[in-house]
Every structure is written in structure tokens, then in C-alpha cells.
Amino acid sequence: xxxxxxHIEVKAGAEPAFEAAxxxxxxxxxxxxxxxxxxxxxVVEAPRRYILMVRWATLExxxxxxxxxxxxxxxxxxxxxxxxxxxxxxxxxxVFPAG
Amino acid sequence: xxxxxxHIEVKAGAEPAFEAAxxxxxxxxxxxxxxxxxxxxxVVEAPRRYILMVRWATLExxxxxxxxxxxxxxxxxxxxxxxxxxxxxxxxxxVFPAG
Numbered sequence: 577x578x579x580x581x582x583h584i585e586v587k588a589g590a591e592p593a594f595e596a597a598x599x600x601x602x603x604x605x606x607x608x609x610x611x612x613x614x615x616x617x618x619v620v621e622a623p624r625r626y627i628l629m630v631r632w633a634t635l636e637x638x639x640x641x642x643x644x645x646x647x648x649x650x651x652x653x654x655x656x657x658x659x660x661x662x663x664x665x666x667x668x669x670x671v672f673p674a675g
Numbered sequence: 676x677x678x679x680x681x682h683i684e685v686k687a688g689a690e691p692a693f694e695a696a697x698x699x700x701x702x703x704x705x706x707x708x709x710x711x712x713x714x715x716x717x718v719v720e721a722p723r724r725y726i727l728m729v730r731w732a733t734l735e736x737x738x739x740x741x742x743x744x745x746x747x748x749x750x751x752x753x754x755x756x757x758x759x760x761x762x763x764x765x766x767x768x769x770v771f772p773a774g
Contacts, residue, residue: 615771619767620734668726673701
């Protein structure tokens with residue numbers, strides 16, 4: 577399992593609309609190849625920053641299959657207008673507890 | 676629920692010892708007030724960077740009760756020698772899906 581963490585800062589005042597856009601986009605992730613779940617987290621210390629956490633079966637399910645899909649375009653059309661800057665994305669793998 | 680994310684970069688070559696230290700320290704977290712789980716993630720794009728993710732019932736369970744505990748000192752004694760720099764810590768709260 578690979579965890580995508582997309583760090584997203586939204587425009588001032590855009591928090592409610594961004595959160596609604598994520599809820600609206602959730603079925604796009606749920607239907608994506610290899611997607612095993614999605615959560616939106618808000619950073620306590622910086623409330624305009626969010627972390628979208630998406631679990632994927634493989635790295636390529638995100639970086640290739642999802643990013644090249646129509647669903648990705650739809651996700652960006654919904655959420656992108658609220659971004660203050662381009663998101664930064666990293667991926668992690670769990671090392672403890674061992675799977 | 677509050678998620679603590681501690682971003683930890685370890686010294687070159689210290690990865691196995693750090694991972695073993697986290698496994699050894701796991702019972703310290705499991706026994707801590709309000710601790711609901713702990714995972715160690717490794718960053719795919721930067722393998723010397725880890726993210727320790729700890730779920731806490733409240734923010735203060737981490738920032739007050741754990742940090743002022745003997746268990747925190749034991750955790751730092753185990754893992755700290757492998758840190759390349761002081762960890763950076765942030766906390767998040769889940770906003771989607773709604774609890």
C-alpha cells in the first residue's frame with residue numbers, strides 16, 4: 577500500500593468551498609483503479625493548509641493511471657480553483673507496523 | 676481524533692537502526708494517555724525521510740501529557756540518536772469523511 581499525501585493550501589476564505597469540492601470529488605477517487613480510501617485532513621497549526629491522503633495499491637495507480645485519467649481532470653476542475661498554489665505531493669509506504 | 680505527523684530525517688545509514696528503535700518504542704506510545712495508534716511511514720521520494728503518524732484523542736494528549744512524560748524521554752533516547760535534525764511536527768484533524 578502506498579499513501580499519497582498532497583499538501584494543499586487554499587485561498588483565504590475558500591475553505592468551505594474547497595471542503596465541499598473534495599466531498600463532491602470523493603466518488604472519483606473511490607472509483608479509481610487501485611484506490612483504497614481517501615481522507616481530507618486540515619492542519620491544526622495552519623488552517624488554510626490541508627493534506628489529502630489517498631491510499632493506493634501501487635505508486636503507479638496514482639502517478640500513472642489516475643493522473644492520466646479523466647477523473648483527475650474532473651478532480652482538478654472541482655478543487656483546483658480553490659488552490660492558493662500548486663499542491664506538493666509525496667508518497668509514503670508503511671514500515672511499522674509491518675504488514 | 677488528532678493526527679500527529681512528525682517529519683523525521685535520519686542520518687545516512689541509520690535507517691535500519693531507526694526503524695528498530697521505533698519498533699522498540701511502540702509500547703511507549705501504545706501505553707500513552709489518549710494514544711489510538713501509531714504508524715511509521717517512509718517517504719518514497721526521499722528514503723531518509725520518515726513520517727511518524729500517531730493518532731491521539733486530543734491535541735493535549737500529545738503536546739502536554741505525552742511530551743511531559745517519562746515515555747517521551749524514553750522515546751527520544753531510543754530514536755533521537757538517529758535524527759539528522761530536529762523533527763518538525765504538525766497536527767491534523769480529519770474533515771472528510773465526516774466522523
